[in-house]
Amino acid sequence: MSVDMNMSILIVDDYKTMLRIIRNLLKQLGFSNVDEATDGSMALQKLRDKDYGLVISDWNMEPMTGIQLLREVRADTRLKTLPFIMITAESKTENVIAAKEAGVNNYIVKPFNAATLKTKLSTVLGNF
Amino acid sequence: MSIAVPPELVARLSALRSRGQSYSRDEITEIVTGLLSTLDGDLSNVNLKLYAELEDLAQYILSAKKEIASLLPDDITSTHLPTATDELDAIVGATEVATNGILHAVEVIEGLTAEMPPEVAEKITEAVTEVYESCNFQDITGQRITKVVKALKHIETKVDALVAAFGDEIQKYRDVNPQKQMADEPINDAALLNGPQMPDDAANQAEIDALLASFD
Numbered sequence: 001m002s003v004d005m006n007m008s009i010l011i012v013d014d015y016k017t018m019l020r021i022i023r024n025l026l027k028q029l030g031f032s033n034v035d036e037a038t039d040g041s042m043a044l045q046k047l048r049d050k051d052y053g054l055v056i057s058d059w060n061m062e063p064m065t066g067i068q069l070l071r072e073v074r075a076d077t078r079l080k081t082l083p084f085i086m087i088t089a090e091s092k093t094e095n096v097i098a099a100k101e102a103g104v105n106n107y108i109v110k111p112f113n114a115a116t117l118k119t120k121l122s123t124v125l126g127n128f
Numbered sequence: 129m130s131i132a133v134p135p136e137l138v139a140r141l142s143a144l145r146s147r148g149q150s151y152s153r154d155e156i157t158e159i160v161t162g163l164l165s166t167l168d169g170d171l172s173n174v175n176l177k178l179y180a181e182l183e184d185l186a187q188y189i190l191s192a193k194k195e196i197a198s199l200l201p202d203d204i205t206s207t208h209l210p211t212a213t214d215e216l217d218a219i220v221g222a223t224e225v226a227t228n229g230i231l232h233a234v235e236v237i238e239g240l241t242a243e244m245p246p247e248v249a250e251k252i253t254e255a256v257t258e259v260y261e262s263c264n265f266q267d268i269t270g271q272r273i274t275k276v277v278k279a280l281k282h283i284e285t286k287v288d289a290l291v292a293a294f295g296d297e298i299q300k301y302r303d304v305n306p307q308k309q310m311a312d313e314p315i316n317d318a319a320l321l322n323g324p325q326m327p328d329d330a331a332n333q334a335e336i337d338a339l340l341a342s343f344d
Binding site (some may be wrong): 025 | 253266267
């Protein structure tokens, strides 16, 4: 199955520079239809208003964290199968386990590089 | 020795206990005096020795309180910690501005790759990608600094509790030992070493030029 390079991707991070970096790296990989949110609650609203093919979210945000967003997504009938990648500096084993138990599709630890992002996207979406 | 504690003293002790906070030296003196006045009968040597030990202990505590008060621990929460957290916030802000500047510059460069020969464009894109990757640092340093700020705020809470426990002891020390006003002292070299100023306090180049010109 080929990857829809025009899919809408939602990136979520409370650091504007991080949003900018991820957006630019996605653009280099061929994904240019990218929206941004700066915390989980804003992201959830956008996810309910529009169809997205992927969420890439930070963990540590206020008021709604990335793991809370993930749980909300998995609890939502329409969104529960939406691919969800966590990109975070939270690198403890218990974090990864909690994210996996909440239904994350993949997990990238900050700081990350473009090759890691491409590999994880391929794992979740299929080769592109 | 027997102790018959008067009801009014019991009520006073109960009222102070229910306040759930520290007592002033005057209040403690009043209580101890009240308690001592209720003692009757003969005091044995053991009682007297115990009383002397307690008196020594009380003096020691008072002395320690005065010494700690002289360190002016309220300065830590009123001046030093807020300054430290403001400086750390300024670091996060400055690195964010710098990172955005770098990102903007490389985005412009990346936008020009379409006009470059393919082999050059490929190398430029690789270099730009490395810059994007390296700019991860801003997020990581920001999160680390946030952790430090939280630790400082925790210390602030503990010091606040310490200051509250001292009651008016610190103010009494200040009254007896007023700090010299900075304006009264000549500015020495050490006082001029303040490092980068917070944006709100910093003079810009135009203001400095105007100040320099005022000497002409």
